[in-house]
Structure formats: structure tokens, C-alpha cells
Amino acid sequence: MREFRKVCRTLGQNRTTQRYELQQPKKDLRLIEAIRRQAQKRKHRRYGYRRITEILCTLGWQINHKRVYRLWRQHDFRLPQKRCRAKRHTGSGDNACDRRPPEYMNHIWSYDILEDKLENGRKVRILNVIDEFTRECLASEVGFRIRQYEVTELLRYLFLVRGCPAYLRSDNGSQFTAKRVQRFLEEMRVDTLFIEPASPWENGYVESFHSRMRDELLDGELFLHIDEMKYVVERWRMDYNHYRPHSSLSYMTPAGFADLCRQTGCIRSQPPVLDEVKNGGILS
Numbered sequence: 001m002r003e004f005r006k007v008c009r010t011l012g013q014n015r016t017t018q019r020y021e022l023q024q025p026k027k028d029l030r031l032i033e034a035i036r037r038q039a040q041k042r043k044h045r046r047y048g049y050r051r052i053t054e055i056l057c058t059l060g061w062q063i064n065h066k067r068v069y070r071l072w073r074q075h076d077f078r079l080p081q082k083r084c085r086a087k088r089h090t091g092s093g094d095n096a097c098d099r100r101p102p103e104y105m106n107h108i109w110s111y112d113i114l115e116d117k118l119e120n121g122r123k124v125r126i127l128n129v130i131d132e133f134t135r136e137c138l139a140s141e142v143g144f145r146i147r148q149y150e151v152t153e154l155l156r157y158l159f160l161v162r163g164c165p166a167y168l169r170s171d172n173g174s175q176f177t178a179k180r181v182q183r184f185l186e187e188m189r190v191d192t193l194f195i196e197p198a199s200p201w202e203n204g205y206v207e208s209f210h211s212r213m214r215d216e217l218l219d220g221e222l223f224l225h226i227d228e229m230k231y232v233v234e235r236w237r238m239d240y241n242h243y244r245p246h247s248s249l250s251y252m253t254p255a256g257f258a259d260l261c262r263q264t265g266c267i268r269s270q271p272p273v274l275d276e277v278k279n280g281g282i283l284s
């Protein structure tokens with residue numbers, strides 16, 4: 001300190017104008033590069049700083065979101081701003097997701113159809129089925145058309161490998177209100193929750209999933225063939241379930257949260273009718 005004062009007097013500099021060299025920017029260099037690598041990954045291109053923080057923590061970094069946010073702003077890693085959202089609606093029907101929320105795993109599933117286009121302009125439809133409690137995407141069926149028997153076959157497969165939910169929430173699309181589908185669900189003892197017509201916000205869980213799929217996958221890809229789309233969508237679904245931290249699950253992955261539900265018993269027991277399914281009873 002004495003030498004510092006002597007140098008300032010010799011140079012005619014006020015000591016309050018002199019500063020030590022900051023060490024923090026040097027310490028941040030490795031972290032900045034790690035953030036850049038994660039943010040530039042193709043599957044992370046729409047991730048924000050909180051989700052990047054969780055990924056870095058799983059890779060062994062001892063950091064919090066405040067530090068990542070500071071570097072995120074300083075080095076302009078921010079995502080492009082989206083247009084303002086429309087005014088939030090609340091469910092008016094008795095079957096709306098905010099009036100009848102899920103309470104445990106396999107309590108309420110929801111399904112809906114999302115539309116996209118191939119490079120040649122031909123429409124493609126994606127049938128997504130999610131567990132509202134764990135946020136898992138149980139299936140993503142891609143096709144030019146989604147017929148009622150394809151809906152039935154997909155549900156049959158899911159009921160066999162995962163068990164039957166208590167309720168299925170959907171809109172009033174012809175694929176979901178078809179007699180064949182309703183008869184199948186009645187035989188499987190699965191009740192339906194139809195939302196009010198022209199009220200997609202009442203099916204908020206699957207609509208939120210659709211927005212993530214469109215933002216993180218479909219808007220950034222150009223599909224030349226439907227087989228290519230099936231492969232890419234399935235890979236994204238697996239990544240969504242097993243690797244993508246979910247903000248509404250305290251940044252756990254949906255698959256990790258589902259495992260926690262199984263360990264704690266927060267899951268609906270298998271209905272007796274499932275034995276009949278396995279034995280080729282009502283589904284044969």
C-alpha cells in the first residue's frame with residue numbers, strides 16, 4: 001500500500017482514480033464459453049438462461065442463475081423477442097384444465113392434433129398425447145391424416161405399456177368424438193373431458209406442449225419427406241422427455257419427475273380391465 005501511494009504521488013494521480021485489475025472477467029471466461037456451446041446447440045436454440053443454467057449444473061458447474069443471467073446479458077445471448085401474447089383466458093367450461101387439474105400420474109391425459117407442412121406444401125398432422133401431471137409426451141403420431149381407428153390403435157398401445165388414465169381431455173374434433181373411439185374408451189373405463197367448442201385455452205397442457213414443439217422444432221426445420229419428419233419428431237420427443245428441463249417441474253425432466261412419482265406412489269393403480277386387454281378380450 002505504501003508503494004502504491006508513492007507511485008500515485010510521483011505520477012500526480014489521485015488514489016481514488018486508480019483501481020486494481022479485476023479478476024472476475026478472467027474467471028468467467030470458461031463459463032462464458034460453456035454457455036456459448038450450450039446456447040448454440042441446435043436443440044437448445046430456443047432455451048433461455050434458466051434452462052441453460054440447469055443443464056450446466058447437471059454437467060458439474062457450481063453456479064446459480066444470477067451469474068448466468070449477468071453473462072447472458074453482457075454477451076447478448078438473449079433470444080429474439082416474441083410478439084405480445086393475447087390476453088390470457090380462463091376456462092369457462094367444467095372440463096377446463098384450470099377447473100379440473102391433474103392430481104397424480106395417469107390421472108388425466110390430454111391429446112390434440114397439430115398441423116404442419118412439408119417442403120412441397122402438403123399438410124401433415126401430428127397427434128400428441130401427454131400426461132398432464134408429469135408433462136411427459138407419451139406419443140407423437142405423424143401422418144397425412146389421423147383417422148379414428150389410428151387414434152384407437154395408439155391409445156390401445158399406450159394403455160398396454162403404461163396403464164389406463166382416469167380421464168382423457170380433448171377438444172371436439174371428429175377423431176375424438178367418433179363412436180369407435182368413444183366405445184373403446186367406455187370399454188376401457190376411461191372417462192372423457194371434452195372442452196367447450198372454440199376454447200383451446202381450456203386444454204392448456206397440450207396447447208402449451210404444442211407451442212414448445214412448434215417453437216423449438218417445427219419452425220426451425222424444413223422436412224422433405226414424411227418419413228424424415230417422423231424420425232425427427234420422435235427424436236425430439238425423447239429429448240423432451242428425458243433431457244429437457246421443464247420449468248413447471250422445478251426444472252426436472254418429465255421422465256425424471258415420472259420416476260419420482262413411481263417411487264413415492266403418486267400414480268393411479270392399474271384398473272382390473274387391463275388384464276382383459278392383455279388376454280385379448282375386448283380388444284380382440
